[in-house]
Amino acid sequence: MHTVLITGGAGFIGSHLTRLFVTKYSQYKIVNIDKLTYAGNLENLKDIEHSPNYEFVKGDITDLPFLRSLFEKHQFTAVLHCAAESHVDRSITDPLAFVTTNVVGTGCLLQTAKEFWKDNFDNKIFYHISTDEVYGSLGKEGFFTEETAYDPRSPYSASKAASDHLVRAFYHTYHMPVKISNCSNNYGPFHFPEKLIPLCIHNIINNKPLPIYGKGENIRDWLYVEDHVRAIDVIFHTGKIGETYNIGGHNEWTNIDLVKELCKQMDLKLGRETGASEKLITYVKDRAGHDLRYAIDATKLKNELGWMPSLQFEEGISKTIDWYLNNTEWLNHVTSGNYQNYYEQQYDKR
Numbered sequence: 448m449h450t451v452l453i454t455g456g457a458g459f460i461g462s463h464l465t466r467l468f469v470t471k472y473s474q475y476k477i478v479n480i481d482k483l484t485y486a487g488n489l490e491n492l493k494d495i496e497h498s499p500n501y502e503f504v505k506g507d508i509t510d511l512p513f514l515r516s517l518f519e520k521h522q523f524t525a526v527l528h529c530a531a532e533s534h535v536d537r538s539i540t541d542p543l544a545f546v547t548t549n550v551v552g553t554g555c556l557l558q559t560a561k562e563f564w565k566d567n568f569d570n571k572i573f574y575h576i577s578t579d580e581v582y583g584s585l586g587k588e589g590f591f592t593e594e595t596a597y598d599p600r601s602p603y604s605a606s607k608a609a610s611d612h613l614v615r616a617f618y619h620t621y622h623m624p625v626k627i628s629n630c631s632n633n634y635g636p637f638h639f640p641e642k643l644i645p646l647c648i649h650n651i652i653n654n655k656p657l658p659i660y661g662k663g664e665n666i667r668d669w670l671y672v673e674d675h676v677r678a679i680d681v682i683f684h685t686g687k688i689g690e691t692y693n694i695g696g697h698n699e700w701t702n703i704d705l706v707k708e709l710c711k712q713m714d715l716k717l718g719r720e721t722g723a724s725e726k727l728i729t730y731v732k733d734r735a736g737h738d739l740r741y742a743i744d745a746t747k748l749k750n751e752l753g754w755m756p757s758l759q760f761e762e763g764i765s766k767t768i769d770w771y772l773n774n775t776e777w778l779n780h781v782t783s784g785n786y787q788n789y790y791e792q793q794y795d796k797r
């Protein structure tokens with residue numbers, strides 16, 4: 448039995464995680480707090496918003512009095528911490544927003560959990576959701592393991608690395624019962640169309656240019672988001688306290704090959720002539736400090752907890768494209784900014 452605080456549950460990964468926990472664990476109480484930044488969208492959770500074991504509270508993880516009152520009210524036994532500023536390009540233009548939410552916000556959550564749990568850490572879990580980007584950039588060979596030294600190179604990854612260090616510091620100093628996972632790039636439904644895959648799907652639908660940074664040779668290891676939240680579920684329930692687990696898809700693609708695969712599948716689905724969408728590919732100025740390659744070795748998770756990705760990439764990407772084609776209202780609300788009215792419509796009137 449748990450009373451779980453999920454942070455950032457209105458975002459991309461957070462909404463899948465919230466849905467999984469609310470539907471799979473009806474005996475748990477799930478409270479989702481989210482500041483509803485541009486990346487938070489309550490429309491992602493429409494199907495579960497009235498579930499009896501679920502509650503949404505708008506709030507900021509850097510607001511200590513708010514966190515304390517929430518812990519007082521709900522007596523949480525677990526935290527699943529997803530809230531973050533998550534887009535590398537935004538971290539290049541506004542690094543301090545990343546320091547505030549990712550570092551200070553994580554510190555505030557840890558501090559609040561410590562205050563409420565310090566007399567009895569039994570059956571408590573502080574689960575921190577992190578990224579493989581903390582390990583830096585690989586050359587053509589090798590993989591990130593849990594032992595790889597941290598070498599973050601963007602303000603985003605540096606702020607996530609700092610938050611991971613804080614979580615481990617609370618484990619070693621105060622015996623806070625923590626778990627951390629570092630995952631590779633996710634894709635799937637409800638992904639905000641500023642990230643490569645949903646941005647390209649949106650632009651292909653609308654016959655707009657597909658911006659490829661540099662030569663398109665950078666490599667990412669892509670994992671279907673539902674496989675990621677399934678791994679979090681396994682680690683939450685069976686992973687060891689104080690441990691870190693890498694989560695990855697063993698699915699490396701150069702950006703250009705990935706976008707060409709998207710174009711190929713979408714030409715077929717949209718009934719376009721073969722090669723039509725590829726003509727939209729446009730090479731643009733490279734991202735500053737662009738990491739060349741990320742690739743995860745998820746052997747520990749497979750050997751110790753039995754988790755493996757369930758979907759092949761071609762299948763996952765096909766499901767993802769179908770979801771965007773069938774959810775044009777969601778996509779239109781996001782691209783027009785209308786989704787930001789959903790909170791007022793659904794919650795302010797109560």
Ligand code: NAD
Pocket residue numbers: 454455456457458459460461480481482483484485486487488506507508509528529530531532533534548552576577578579607629630631632633634639
């Ligand atoms: P996202 O940007 O889609 O969602 C982040 C959510 O956090 C949003 O709902 C936003 O409103 C909320 N938020 C932001 N600042 C907040 C604050 N101060 N207080 C409360 N809520 C706040 O991000 P995502 O892609 O779903 O990523 C979730 C987590 O997973 C992040 O910690 C990220 O570092 C990590 N991660 C992401 C990926 C990926 O590919 N997207 C891969 C590995 C790890």
Ligand code: TYD
Pocket residue numbers: 534535536632641642643644646658659660661663665666667702734
């Ligand atoms: P992104 O989805 O932003 O994830 P991350 O930077 O966290 O890996 O980008 C994935 C890759 O795609 C990355 O190498 C940058 C590149 N990219 C483009 O080439 N064009 C784009 O418009 C975007 C958003 C990303």
